[in-house]
Amino acid sequence: MTKRQPSGEDKLIERFFKPLASHPGALSLSDDAACFTPPAGHDLVLTADMIVAGVHFFADDPADSIAKKALRVNLSDLAAKGGEPIGALLAISFPGAIEEKWIAEFSRGLGEDCISFGCPLLGGDTTKTPGPLSISITAIGKVPSGKMVKRAGAKSGDLVVVSGTIGDGALGLRTVKGDPVLAQLSWDQLDFLKARYRVPEPRVALAPLLREYAHAAMDISDGLAGDLGKLANVSGVNARIETSKLPLSNAAYDALEIAPGYLKDILTGGDDYEVLAAIPEDRYPAFAEAAGKGGVPVSAIGSFRSGEGVTVQGPDNEELAFGQGSYSHF
Amino acid sequence: MTKRQPSGEDKLIERFFKPLASHPGALSLSDDAACFTPPAGHDLVLTADMIVAGVHFFADDPADSIAKKALRVNLSDLAAKGGEPIGALLAISFPGAIEEKWIAEFSRGLGEDCISFGCPLLGGDTTKTPGPLSISITAIGKVPSGKMVKRAGAKSGDLVVVSGTIGDGALGLRTVKGDPVLAQLSWDQLDFLKARYRVPEPRVALAPLLREYAHAAMDISDGLAGDLGKLANVSGVNARIETSKLPLSNAAYDALEIAPGYLKDILTGGDDYEVLAAIPEDRYPAFAEAAGKGGVPVSAIGSFRSGEGVTVQGPDNEELAFGQGSYSHF
Numbered sequence: 001m002t003k004r005q006p007s008g009e010d011k012l013i014e015r016f017f018k019p020l021a022s023h024p025g026a027l028s029l030s031d032d033a034a035c036f037t038p039p040a041g042h043d044l045v046l047t048a049d050m051i052v053a054g055v056h057f058f059a060d061d062p063a064d065s066i067a068k069k070a071l072r073v074n075l076s077d078l079a080a081k082g083g084e085p086i087g088a089l090l091a092i093s094f095p096g097a098i099e100e101k102w103i104a105e106f107s108r109g110l111g112e113d114c115i116s117f118g119c120p121l122l123g124g125d126t127t128k129t130p131g132p133l134s135i136s137i138t139a140i141g142k143v144p145s146g147k148m149v150k151r152a153g154a155k156s157g158d159l160v161v162v163s164g165t166i167g168d169g170a171l172g173l174r175t176v177k178g179d180p181v182l183a184q185l186s187w188d189q190l191d192f193l194k195a196r197y198r199v200p201e202p203r204v205a206l207a208p209l210l211r212e213y214a215h216a217a218m219d220i221s222d223g224l225a226g227d228l229g230k231l232a233n234v235s236g237v238n239a240r241i242e243t244s245k246l247p248l249s250n251a252a253y254d255a256l257e258i259a260p261g262y263l264k265d266i267l268t269g270g271d272d273y274e275v276l277a278a279i280p281e282d283r284y285p286a287f288a289e290a291a292g293k294g295g296v297p298v299s300a301i302g303s304f305r306s307g308e309g310v311t312v313q314g315p316d317n318e319e320l321a322f323g324q325g326s327y328s329h330f
Numbered sequence: 331m332t333k334r335q336p337s338g339e340d341k342l343i344e345r346f347f348k349p350l351a352s353h354p355g356a357l358s359l360s361d362d363a364a365c366f367t368p369p370a371g372h373d374l375v376l377t378a379d380m381i382v383a384g385v386h387f388f389a390d391d392p393a394d395s396i397a398k399k400a401l402r403v404n405l406s407d408l409a410a411k412g413g414e415p416i417g418a419l420l421a422i423s424f425p426g427a428i429e430e431k432w433i434a435e436f437s438r439g440l441g442e443d444c445i446s447f448g449c450p451l452l453g454g455d456t457t458k459t460p461g462p463l464s465i466s467i468t469a470i471g472k473v474p475s476g477k478m479v480k481r482a483g484a485k486s487g488d489l490v491v492v493s494g495t496i497g498d499g500a501l502g503l504r505t506v507k508g509d510p511v512l513a514q515l516s517w518d519q520l521d522f523l524k525a526r527y528r529v530p531e532p533r534v535a536l537a538p539l540l541r542e543y544a545h546a547a548m549d550i551s552d553g554l555a556g557d558l559g560k561l562a563n564v565s566g567v568n569a570r571i572e573t574s575k576l577p578l579s580n581a582a583y584d585a586l587e588i589a590p591g592y593l594k595d596i597l598t599g600g601d602d603y604e605v606l607a608a609i610p611e612d613r614y615p616a617f618a619e620a621a622g623k624g625g626v627p628v629s630a631i632g633s634f635r636s637g638e639g640v641t642v643q644g645p646d647n648e649e650l651a652f653g654q655g656s657y658s659h660f
Binding site (some may be wrong): 007024027031032033034035036037038042043044045046047048050051052053054055056066077080081083089090091092093098123124125127129130131132136138140141143145150151152170205218219225226234 | 337340357358360361362363364365366367368371373374375376378379380381382384385386400407408410411413419423424452453454455457459460462464466468470471473478479480482544548549556564612615
């Protein structure tokens with residue numbers, strides 16, 4: 001008789017990932033699939049993002065921050081669609097060299113976010129890879145039936161609204177890479193920018209407000225200019241924004257003082273994970289007040305009008321052109 | 331004014347993946363997330379599997395077969411849980427060297443399966459990787475409320491039942507690797523084994539029958555002996571099977587004639603993607619008849635009884651021991 005011994009994979013799941021699977025539908029990760037009863041009167045919002053070491057993060061980034069980024073880029077998508085998280089599935093391929101200590105840190109970081117965002121692990125898969133660490137997360141959210149906020153829907157006269165501050169992620173990437181110009185910033189500012197690159201802040205508090213106020217929304221992951229272009233394009237309108245209205249962190253403001261040319265990074269660099277929304281002008285004050293009460297500052301940076309494409313009015317009122325305008329992996 | 335040009339990533343999605351996104355909730359892949367209304371009176375079954383070149387398939391396998399395997403390993407999980415497919419999300423990371431022609435073949439294969447299994451693409455993500463091609467699919471299925479078939483639930487007296495034939499995937503892997511012993515088989519047999527390794531056959535026709543007849547079920551992906559051990563373990567019973575009752579393809583039968591030692595591969599090698607189920611003995615004839623009518627042969631290869639672990643009775647009535655008994659990636 002062969003008594004089955006748990007494999008290394010089973011032990012890893014049991015020890016590090018089962019504690020994150022608090023949803024009853026996860027079946028303690030001891031079955032082949034998750035099973036859950038969808039909430040009545042709701043649609044489900046589904047998004048899947050894969051992040052790869054050397055492409056979306058650095059292999060030597062802290063393990064907990066890698067886990068958080070993998071989940072948060074998905075939660076950012078859900079939030080921008082007006083969705084509130086239900087749970088997530090994690091597929092992860094580990095390079096041979098990854099140690100148990102690393103996995104412990106990874107699962108600790110992921111577990112913190114599963115709790116703080118109410119997004120337990122529902123299931124997933126672990127495997128080895130001869131290549132870089134790759135993490136694919138599918139996040140599931142809910143919206144009241146018919147209320148998902150789409151990319152299409154911006155109308156002429158709506159304001160172009162963004163949450164938080166823009167450009168920190170792109171400047172953070174420069175910082176992590178050791179950009180010598182940005183080295184003139186203070187240590188605190190450099191740490192702030194790195195943290196913004198490594199661990200984005202999904203704007204989950206905005207989800208119900210976007211459902212109530214926004215004609216259209218998306219999250220900014222590939223650069224404001226390009227993502228605004230996508231939203232304007234599917235909505236059939238032109239978007240005009242003014243760089244003087246861009247909400248900048250103190251660190252980004254000081255960076256622009258040192259290197260005005262980094263405005264292009266701020267507008268096109270990506271990794272913002274802020275919300276971009278089209279809000280009717282007359283409803284904007286109420287939206288902004290509610291967002292502020294929810295702890296998320298928002299800024300109107302321009303407006304939509306008839307036409308196509310994106311118009312960016314620069315610091316000296318000149319029109320800026322960006323070509324591609326968006327980060328693309330291809 | 332900057333008129334936005336579609337990026338390479340956008341063009342790739344538009345050309346190759348949008349045609350697969352026939353579900354209205356996919357929003358033609360032009361939004362950041364999918365949105366669908368869950369079917370009333372149903373639970374959702376969710377599974378995510380990642381396959382990596384050099385681990386789960388060979389980088390030079392035909393592109394359409396890689397796509398099909400990536401989807402089918404997930405559909406196999408759904409089927410074994412009694413779930414019928416609703417849709418899937420695809421996250422794929424391409425090595426730099428992958429050509430458009432390859433992606434065209436990949437999406438053609440995936441599209442064929444999306445149609446034949448009624449599992450349209452709902453969304454996903456494409457990215458580059460400095461490593462091997464990695465594909466993560468999350469499949470979503472439905473079962474009538476409360477009817478998901480679990481791993482736990484096998485009872486003493488139930489029969490151990492498998493679908494199709496066992497061991498072809500493991501022998502197929504040997505064949506693809508150029509095993510000199512198996513080279514004695516006919517070309518047709520070698521092609522058959524390779525195809526079984528490359529493109530598994532998810533037993534979707536069994537889903538409703540498993541809901542009706544099975545006390546417990548799972549799919550066999552990591553080897554019959556090990557997976558049976560998992561099912562017996564969570565069910566709190568012993569499973570006893572006889573190798574003389576194993577359903578073998580002609581190719582596997584001939585392979586065993588040449589190399590009796592390959593019985594171990596057949597029992598532990600994995601990549602079967604057949605269903606393993608615990609069926610009450612008195613209901614087995616009706617189950618087998620219904621499965622046969624649905625085009626899926628099933629075989630009773632032993633029974634569950636009180637105790638623990640797996641007992642395998644070999645060709646000469648001796649008990650076989652397998653140690654780990656299961657393929658593990660760790």
